[in-house]
Amino acid sequence: xxxxxxxxxxxxxLQQREQQHRLRSLQPVEPVSGGVVVQKGDRHLVNFSxxxxxxxxxxxxxxxxxxxxxxxxxxxxxxSRLISGSFNIHHRLEDKLASMLGxxxxxxxxxxxxxxxTIIGTLLGRHSLVLTDKLSHNSLLQGARLSRADFQRFDHxxxxxxxxxxxxxxxxxxxxxxxxxxESVFSMDGDRADLDEVCRLADRYSAMLFVDDAHAxxxxxxxxxxxxxxxxxxxxxxxxxxxxxxxxxxxVACSGEVxxxxxxxxxxxxxxxxxxxxxxxxxxxxxDLVPEMEEERREYHKMITDTRFRLGExxxxxxxxxxxxxxxxxGSEKSALELARHLEQEGFLAQAIRPPTVPKAGARLRIxxxxxxxxxxxxxxxxxxxxxx
Ligand SMILES: *Cc1c(COP(=O)(O)O)cnc(C)c1O
Numbered sequence: 001x002x003x004x005x006x007x008x009x010x011x012x013x014l015q016q017r018e019q020q021h022r023l024r025s026l027q028p029v030e031p032v033s034g035g036v037v038v039q040k041g042d043r044h045l046v047n048f049s050x051x052x053x054x055x056x057x058x059x060x061x062x063x064x065x066x067x068x069x070x071x072x073x074x075x076x077x078x079x080s081r082l083i084s085g086s087f088n089i090h091h092r093l094e095d096k097l098a099s100m101l102g103x104x105x106x107x108x109x110x111x112x113x114x115x116x117x118t119i120i121g122t123l124l125g126r127h128s129l130v131l132t133d134k135l136s137h138n139s140l141l142q143g144a145r146l147s148r149a150d151f152q153r154f155d156h157x158x159x160x161x162x163x164x165x166x167x168x169x170x171x172x173x174x175x176x177x178x179x180x181x182x183e184s185v186f187s188m189d190g191d192r193a194d195l196d197e198v199c200r201l202a203d204r205y206s207a208m209l210f211v212d213d214a215h216a217x218x219x220x221x222x223x224x225x226x227x228x229x230x231x232x233x234x235x236x237x238x239x240x241x242x243x244x245x246x247x248x249x250x251x252v253a254c255s256g257e258v259x260x261x262x263x264x265x266x267x268x269x270x271x272x273x274x275x276x277x278x279x280x281x282x283x284x285x286x287x288d289l290v291p292e293m294e295e296e297r298r299e300y301h302k303m304i305t306d307t308r309f310r311l312g313e314x315x316x317x318x319x320x321x322x323x324x325x326x327x328x329x330x331g332s333e334k335s336a337l338e339l340a341r342h343l344e345q346e347g348f349l350a351q352a353i354r355p356p357t358v359p360k361a362g363a364r365l366r367i368x369x370x371x372x373x374x375x376x377x378x379x380x381x382x383x384x385x386x387x388x389x
Pocket of ligand 1: 111212240
């Protein structure tokens, strides 16, 4: 008789997570105005966990153009880009972004996860090598694994280690292609990569360079065009629209030829329905607004520096954060959860991030600041954090 399949592993895995204080669950929230969400029906929380860095997700221009595009073009693209879902509005947005970023070409993707997990493997094969930063976003990790290339990770922001790995690869002389993958701003630590040095290494070892600029786009670089802006030694720039652009989707900026290649060979681009018109509308409006928001960015940058400074003064460990993403590293899962719960009681949403999303003993609160936060909200938040010390 055939054994009945055992589902016991599911209960075991969930129980283990629970014991480690690592069990995660979904909490419904309802966004209301000004970066405030309502939880459990009546609890108003100021959101310090969202990636809506410029507060564009509720901007009237994005909403208006999204509505207009829905009325004009419908709610769905109705097919993949290569079939009949490549509307004029998709092409116009790609052209607008390419010219904004000073790149030859841009190709839209439905999400950063989809782009990262499939582009790397489209450009590499079994005889290639991919080198990624140890703290790279999970989507890049998946992409590197799926690529079937040899996959090695260099210690976080340790370009000496990256150079060692490149040296070793050059000596072995057995790879057809080598790709270096890094983020410009790291999603859980809020620190930056030394892109100038990464570019120098990529040049020197003739490696392809892929930089995920998800958290810099809209926030850093000239006119918020990202930390990759103007750096033409970077072959592929990945940007996402779910963060500062206040909507959804992603893009890769690259040469026209690489774009043609991806259109023909990248499964994450080919086998999926194109982004829907209302999303394209929101993005079209965001692309107009983002470069113009210089005044907002200036104040935002000041808010980031001041907040980090004050947290440091209170004795919080903010790691090597240098951006709007500020981790408060507590070490243990339990202490991170307790701090998050305390803040929640006082009216603030700041999620605890636990392993395996971050390394062991690296549990933290991940605070992300938004240009939409008011000084009053920040002051009250910092007061509460000071009380919690
Ligand atoms: C958010 C994020 C992604 C994924 O982008 P989505 O569009 O949300 O799927 C990829 N890379 C980094 C660094 C991110 O922070």
